[in-house]
Amino acid sequence: MSSILKIALKLLVNDRSKFIALLVGITFAVFLMIMMMSMFSGILSRSSSSVYNVGAKIWVMDPAVNNATSSIPMPDYVLSSARSINGVKYAVPIYFGNALVKLKSGAYQAVSVVGLDDATLYGRPELIEGKIEDIYAESAFIVVKDAEFKKLESPAVGTEFEINDHRGLVVGLAKVASGGLFGIPTVYTTYHRAITYIPSMRFTTSYILIEPKHESDIPFIQQQIKKLGYQALTRDQFVRKISDFYTYQTGMGMNVLMMTAISFIVGLSISGQTFYTFILENLERFGALKAIGAKGNELIKMILFQASFTALIGYGLGVGLASALMILAKLRLPSYAAQVTYTNLTFAFFMVLIMAGVSSYIGIRKVLQIQPFDIFRG
Amino acid sequence: MGNVAIKANALVKWFGEGEAKTTAVKSASFEADFGELLYIVGPSGSGKTTLLSMISGILKPNEGSVLVEGKDIWQMKSDDIADLRLHKIGFVFQDYHLFPRLTTVENVAIPLILKKMDWNEALKVGLEYLEIVGLKDKAQLQPVKLSGGEQQRVAIARAIAGKPDILIFDEPTASLDGDTGRKIVEFVKTKILNPERCVIIVTHDSRIYEYADSIMKMEDGNIIAFERNTNAIPYMSHEK
Numbered sequence: 266m267s268s269i270l271k272i273a274l275k276l277l278v279n280d281r282s283k284f285i286a287l288l289v290g291i292t293f294a295v296f297l298m299i300m301m302m303s304m305f306s307g308i309l310s311r312s313s314s315s316v317y318n319v320g321a322k323i324w325v326m327d328p329a330v331n332n333a334t335s336s337i338p339m340p341d342y343v344l345s346s347a348r349s350i351n352g353v354k355y356a357v358p359i360y361f362g363n364a365l366v367k368l369k370s371g372a373y374q375a376v377s378v379v380g381l382d383d384a385t386l387y388g389r390p391e392l393i394e395g396k397i398e399d400i401y402a403e404s405a406f407i408v409v410k411d412a413e414f415k416k417l418e419s420p421a422v423g424t425e426f427e428i429n430d431h432r433g434l435v436v437g438l439a440k441v442a443s444g445g446l447f448g449i450p451t452v453y454t455t456y457h458r459a460i461t462y463i464p465s466m467r468f469t470t471s472y473i474l475i476e477p478k479h480e481s482d483i484p485f486i487q488q489q490i491k492k493l494g495y496q497a498l499t500r501d502q503f504v505r506k507i508s509d510f511y512t513y514q515t516g517m518g519m520n521v522l523m524m525t526a527i528s529f530i531v532g533l534s535i536s537g538q539t540f541y542t543f544i545l546e547n548l549e550r551f552g553a554l555k556a557i558g559a560k561g562n563e564l565i566k567m568i569l570f571q572a573s574f575t576a577l578i579g580y581g582l583g584v585g586l587a588s589a590l591m592i593l594a595k596l597r598l599p600s601y602a603a604q605v606t607y608t609n610l611t612f613a614f615f616m617v618l619i620m621a622g623v624s625s626y627i628g629i630r631k632v633l634q635i636q637p638f639d640i641f642r643g
Numbered sequence: 644m645g646n647v648a649i650k651a652n653a654l655v656k657w658f659g660e661g662e663a664k665t666t667a668v669k670s671a672s673f674e675a676d677f678g679e680l681l682y683i684v685g686p687s688g689s690g691k692t693t694l695l696s697m698i699s700g701i702l703k704p705n706e707g708s709v710l711v712e713g714k715d716i717w718q719m720k721s722d723d724i725a726d727l728r729l730h731k732i733g734f735v736f737q738d739y740h741l742f743p744r745l746t747t748v749e750n751v752a753i754p755l756i757l758k759k760m761d762w763n764e765a766l767k768v769g770l771e772y773l774e775i776v777g778l779k780d781k782a783q784l785q786p787v788k789l790s791g792g793e794q795q796r797v798a799i800a801r802a803i804a805g806k807p808d809i810l811i812f813d814e815p816t817a818s819l820d821g822d823t824g825r826k827i828v829e830f831v832k833t834k835i836l837n838p839e840r841c842v843i844i845v846t847h848d849s850r851i852y853e854y855a856d857s858i859m860k861m862e863d864g865n866i867i868a869f870e871r872n873t874n875a876i877p878y879m880s881h882e883k
Contacts, residue, residue: 268756268765272745279744553740556701558729558805559757560722637701640736 273567274574276547283546286539287575288582291620294532295583295613296590298525302609303591305521307602312511313504314443315361315379319388321474323486324503325356328496331510333503334377334447336361336471343495347473350489352482357382358470360456362463363449366417367427374416376428377451380459387474390453395422395437400455407437409451411444412599428452431462448600529616536579537624540572544628548635556637568628569621576621580614647710648809648841649675649698654707656693667693669864670707677808678838680831680854683845685861691845692813694861698843699732699811700724712808729757733802737814739794741786747797748773748782754805772800775834792823796830803835810835812844821850828854 266274278284310317315333316324325347327337347356360380365373381389381400389397390409399405406428408420420426424435433452445451454462460469475497477483483499490497498506512518544551551564587605594601651673657666668690675681675698683691696702698709700716708715711731716724728734733754741750752769756762773779776796778789786794795815802810812831816824828844828851836842844855852858860868 268760268762271762272742272749272753272756275749276742276744547742549738549740550742553734553736554753554757555725556728556734556736557754557757557801558725558727560725563757638696640740 269563269567270570273570276550276567277543277571277574280543280546283539283543284575287536287543288579290532290535290539291576291579291617292582292586293535294528294620295580295617296586297528297531298613298616299584299587299605299609300590300603301521301524301528302612303587303603303605305517306606306609307604308446308517309508309511310604311444311446311602313507314441314445316500316503316507317443318390318441319359319379319474321359321388321500322477323475323483323497323499325473325475325490325495325497326471326503328494330496331514332507334361338466338468339470339473339495340468341470343493344470344473346493347475347486347490350486352478352485354476354478355385355387356473356475357385357387358456359388359472359474360459360463360469361471362459362465364429364452364463366433366450366452368418369426370418375449376417377445377447377449378428378459378463379451379453380456381453382474383455383457386455387476390439390441392437392439395435397437399436400453402434402436404432404434405436405454405458406433407439407453408435409441409453410438411441411451413444413448413450417450429462429464444600446602529620532616533620533623536575536620537627540575540624541627541631543571544568544631548631549640551632552635552637552640555635556640561633564632565629568625568632572621572625572628576617576624580617583617584610584613646676646678647674648677648679648712649843650710651694651698652708652710654694654697654704654709656690656697656702656704667864668697668704671861671864671866672707673859673866673869675809675841675843675857677841678836680836680842680844680856682852682855682858683843683861684847684849684852684858686847689861690864691847691861693864695811695813695843695845699734699809700728729754729805731808733805733807733810735795735798735802735810735812735815737817739786739798741794741797741801743785743787745785746783747778747786747789750786750797751800751804753801758805769800769804772804773797775803776800776830790823791819792827795819795823795827799827799831799835808840810840810842812842812846814846814848815844816846816848816851824848825851 312332327339330337344356344358347353362378364376364378366376367373393410400407408417420435422435422437426433475486477486487497591603651671654668654671656668657664659665671694683694685691697704703717709717716727748766748769751772752765755765755768770779770782773782776799778793778796781789786797815827831842832854858870859866
């Protein structure tokens with residue numbers, strides 16, 4: 266570090282109260298921004314959990330579908346047509362629905378039911394207990410052992426239960442990549458058992474999952490599905506569609522954006538004001554430095570360094586604090602949805618840079634305005 | 644190096660425009676030599692500080708020129724003037740303007756740091772200058788823990804650490820009691836002034852006139868007298 270920056274650093278950190286106030290302001294702002302964005306990221310990620318967990322490359326759906334849980338059943342001919350498209354390796358139906366489980370305690374618990382294609386079981390979860398072929402047994406269900414598992418009174422393999430007034434039998438426990446958004450347990454069964462147990466409309470296929478022969482076949486498949494009046498989306502496109510729905514059509518995105526903006530403004534106000542006070546208090550000394558022979562660019566360098574140093578430390582503390590709180594929250598609430606992403610970190614970093622930039626701009630303007638002659642005049 | 648340290652030619656400085664225009668210095672010309680302790684004296688508002696600022700490259704005159712060691716400083720670019728101040732001129736401000744968050748020795752090292760000297764080397768040299776002003780044992784203290792006279796000496800150490808040819812003091816005794824003020828000026832005269840350095844002091848403290856080699860009197864922006872002080876106490880340099 267150059268000697269002039271060392272002076273800048275000492276001026277900054279030796280003024281403990283101001284330095285702490287600056288750090289608190291930036292840390293608080295980063296903490297709030299990261300928390301808000303992480304919660305939102307977590308919610309968006311959970312909202313697409315079915316898409317991630319099933320893992321199909323192409324999803325066929327009614328164009329009006331805007332999130333995975335609100336599927337619009339499609340007639341059977343769509344499946345037949347999909348299977349006949351050139352470039353389709355295979356196409357299978359999948360069912361998503363909800364049912365009520367009566368627990369041994371007598372309480373009812375809503376569950377999310379996934380009905381897997383009977384022939385292929387495409388989209389099946391990874392089993393941690395039991396055998397997948399047991400899913401064909403009478404009344405068989407596989408229960409996902411995730412954060413919501415306890416809500417079903419932690420059933421073991423062999424546990425019987427009542428689902429929509431039908432007998433259910435746990436034949437396996439599974440794990441999935443991502444938990445659901447709505448905090449209800451998930452059970453897997455065969456497609457036909459699912460539509461038998463759960464009241465449904467004339468059509469029953471929630472989605473058609475397609476595996477293309479080659480990646481290059483995807484546009485053609487999408488085109489052909491579109492001709493049928495339906496929509497074929499790749500996994501990423503479907504995830505984006507769900508994210509867009511929650512972001513723009515539920516008010517959630519606007520709320521998070523507003524909270525993030527407020528956090529930014531609070532942080533900017535505290536850090537900007539404190540840094541400005543810091544500069545004002547040292548203004549005469551900066552003037553004295555000018556009189557002694559410091560050039561404008563050296564003073565700018567000092568101020569930029571001070572602002573950047575504070576911003577980076579505050580950023581680190583804010584990210585650390587938010588991460589620690591999320592870890593603690595996840596220990597207490599396993600279904601806690603917040604997740605820190607690189608996008609969140611980059612966005613918060615960018616916002617912190619703006620805070621540092623604005624704070625230093627105010628300081629630099631003031632310092633460049635002070636004339637050494639003012640120091641002589643007192 | 645010639646004998647003339649600073650030569651001011653017909654300097655004029657005014658502030659404001661129209662009815663608000665005030666002329667602070669009206670055609671001031673004088674010379675200050677190396678080895679000379681020159682006082683600029685006069686009542687408040689007489690233009691002393693404005694004149695001092697113009698000859699030290701801080702305030703641009705409206706008219707006239709300033710030659711420092713033969714170079715017309717106001718023909719230079721602003722960065723070059725800053726360099727000239729850094730290398731040729733040392734300042735001791737009325738309120739010292741020491742950095743309260745830095746230690747005494749770090750304050751003294753500032754001109755050296757601005758000259759791109761390595762941090763440790765600058766502190767080492769700074770310590771040597773603190774020894775000259777008799778404050779080596781207070782090197783690690785913050786300036787606020789020093790008395791007014793000690794702070795003044797730290798400011799002097801800072802001003803001479805860059806080995807300037809010209810030293811400028813603005814009201815060095817204004818914040819000090821008479822005894823301390825005299826001691827400071829005596830210290831400057833005997834330890835800081837030497838044949839290769841010119842010291843200019845702006846003051847209106849008549850108690851320290853006995854140390855001046857020359858006294859320039861100002862009133863209403865005019866130099867009204869320039870006198871050699873035949874009773875001046877001679878210098879006895881220990882520095883440079």
